Amino acid sequence: MPGLLLDTLNGKRGSRVPLWLMRQAGRYLPEYRALRAEKGGFLAMAYDSEAACEITLQPIDRFGFDGAILFSDILIVPHALGQHLEFLAGEGPKLSPPLVDATLESLDPDPSRYEPIYETVRLCRRRLGRETTMLGFAGSPWTVATYMVAGEGSRDQHEARVMAYRDPQALQAIVDAISDQTIEYLRGQIDAGAEAVQLFDSWSGSLAPDEFERWVIAPNAAIAAALDESHPDTPVIGFPKGAGEKLPAYARETGVKAVGVDETLDPAWVARELPAGMAVQGNLDPLLLLAGSAELETRIRAILDAFADRPHVFNLGHGIDRRTPIKHVERLIAAVRGFEG
Numbered sequence: 001m002p003g004l005l006l007d008t009l010n011g012k013r014g015s016r017v018p019l020w021l022m023r024q025a026g027r028y029l030p031e032y033r034a035l036r037a038e039k040g041g042f043l044a045m046a047y048d049s050e051a052a053c054e055i056t057l058q059p060i061d062r063f064g065f066d067g068a069i070l071f072s073d074i075l076i077v078p079h080a081l082g083q084h085l086e087f088l089a090g091e092g093p094k095l096s097p098p099l100v101d102a103t104l105e106s107l108d109p110d111p112s113r114y115e116p117i118y119e120t121v122r123l124c125r126r127r128l129g130r131e132t133t134m135l136g137f138a139g140s141p142w143t144v145a146t147y148m149v150a151g152e153g154s155r156d157q158h159e160a161r162v163m164a165y166r167d168p169q170a171l172q173a174i175v176d177a178i179s180d181q182t183i184e185y186l187r188g189q190i191d192a193g194a195e196a197v198q199l200f201d202s203w204s205g206s207l208a209p210d211e212f213e214r215w216v217i218a219p220n221a222a223i224a225a226a227l228d229e230s231h232p233d234t235p236v237i238g239f240p241k242g243a244g245e246k247l248p249a250y251a252r253e254t255g256v257k258a259v260g261v262d263e264t265l266d267p268a269w270v271a272r273e274l275p276a277g278m279a280v281q282g283n284l285d286p287l288l289l290l291a292g293s294a295e296l297e298t299r300i301r302a303i304l305d306a307f308a309d310r311p312h313v314f315n316l317g318h319g320i321d322r323r324t325p326i327k328h329v330e331r332l333i334a335a336v337r338g339f340e341g
Contacts, residue, residue: 002195005066005133008311009196009235009258009279017304017312019336020067020135021329023319024059028326031058042087046072049119056124060132062326063333067133067196067313068124070189072117074139074200077181078148080114082107091152098151100159104177114185118192125193136194138186140201140240141178141219148174157206164211171215179219183226190231198237198260199223202318205242212246217253224255237281241318248273263288263317267306279311284332290321292328300335 002010005018026032032055036045045051055071075093079085081104083095097106125134138144142160149171150159163171186197204216224236239260240250251259251274261270261282274280284303288296304314314336320329 003066003131003133005313006195006235008313009133009237011257011277011279011311013311017307017314017336017339018066019314019333020065020069021059021316021320022069024063024065024069025055025071026320027322028320028324028329029058029062030326031062042073043085046076047113047116049116049123052116052120053123053127056120057127060128063329065132067135068128069135069198070117070121070124070137070194072120072137074137074144074202075147076113076117077138077144077178077185080109080111080185081148081177081181082109083148093147093152095147095151098159099149099174100151100163104173111184114188117185118188121189121192121194133195134193136186136189136197137200138182138189138197140199140204140216140238141175141182141223142207142215143201143203144178144182145171145174145215146203148178157203161206161211164215168214175215175219179222183223186223186227187230190227190234194234196235196237197227198239199256201238201240201243203242204240205244209246212243213249216240216243217250220250220254220256228255235279239281248275251275251278258311258313260315261317267303271306271310274310277310279313280307281313281315283315283317286316286318286321286324289316289328289332290324292325292331296328296331297335300332301339304336304339 004014007014008018039045039051052071056068059065060068075085078095085095087093146157146160149163220238227236235257237258237260238254238256241262243250258279258281263283263285
């Protein structure tokens with residue numbers, strides 16, 4: 001039988017609200033920090049299927065979340081496309097050569113880099129109880145393109161946004177290549193055992209409306225359509241962080257089954273504006289969870305109340321902060337699990 005989370009993503013509202021957290025497998029957990037100290041760097045662990053599976057399952061073992069999100073990174077796709085990838089302490093990920101100075105044709109693709117990720121999914125699915133949904137993911141083409149073009153993360157995605165205006169054909173080729181790879185990558189995750197997948201568009205909020213249509217909605221719609229054709233029973237969660245008032249158009253036009261909502265949006269407005277019956281995911285501010293103030297339970301209740309008439313997966317508005325105390329996560333779980341709408 002499908003788990004509660006999977007049922008919810010497919011449009012059914014159950015007896016309680018399912019819960020998982022973005023970046024729930026990560027640095028706020030002491031068991032993760034211990035394993036990382038033993039195993040070494042982030043990328044090495046992502047490609048070590050046994051270690052990555054252990055990390056994926058750590059928050060399930062500790063908290064009993066309804067979904068296990070694959071431990072990996074959105075930059076696996078550019079790595080497989082042929083860019084060199086490294087994570088530097090205190091600096092974040094670096095990709096070389098940056099495509100602001102190089103072409104796709106100059107890269108040497110290596111699709112075998114996906115294989116350890118698929119093995120992680122297989123291991124996790126075998127070890128999870130049927131009540132827990134295995135979640136795969138990939139970065140959305142625009143967000144991945146911003147890293148590939150600049151060679152690193154940036155505050156305003158300047159290089160990719162300038163390329164979009166100055167040489168849209170060049171950026172289109174990059175986005176198309178990412179889209180094609182993402183379809184195959186997510187199909188591989190699903191074939192390995194992922195029961196739902198999420199598209200992370202962490203930088204969608206940096207785009208003007210017309211650009212949002214071209215670089216966010218269009219490629220995500222292509223990916224969702226391709227996955228629906230090959231795996232019609234696997235829901236896709238679209239998470240366009242920062243979409244703001246463009247979120248309803250994203251929900252209507254991309255064909256995703258569920259929409260993730262960041263903390264900047266009023267959940268009552270989201271509940272009003274999204275298509276009737278569509279599953280929604282979100283949207284507690286990760287910094288409120290970090291702070292753990294008296295407002296935490298009040299805000300959790302307000303979110304649950306706002307989405308009480310539609311399928312709702314409780315989550316954060318983005319990833320959990322690495323400094324978040326375990327006791328604050330326990331408070332969140334108690335509040336969500338104790339909710340009676």
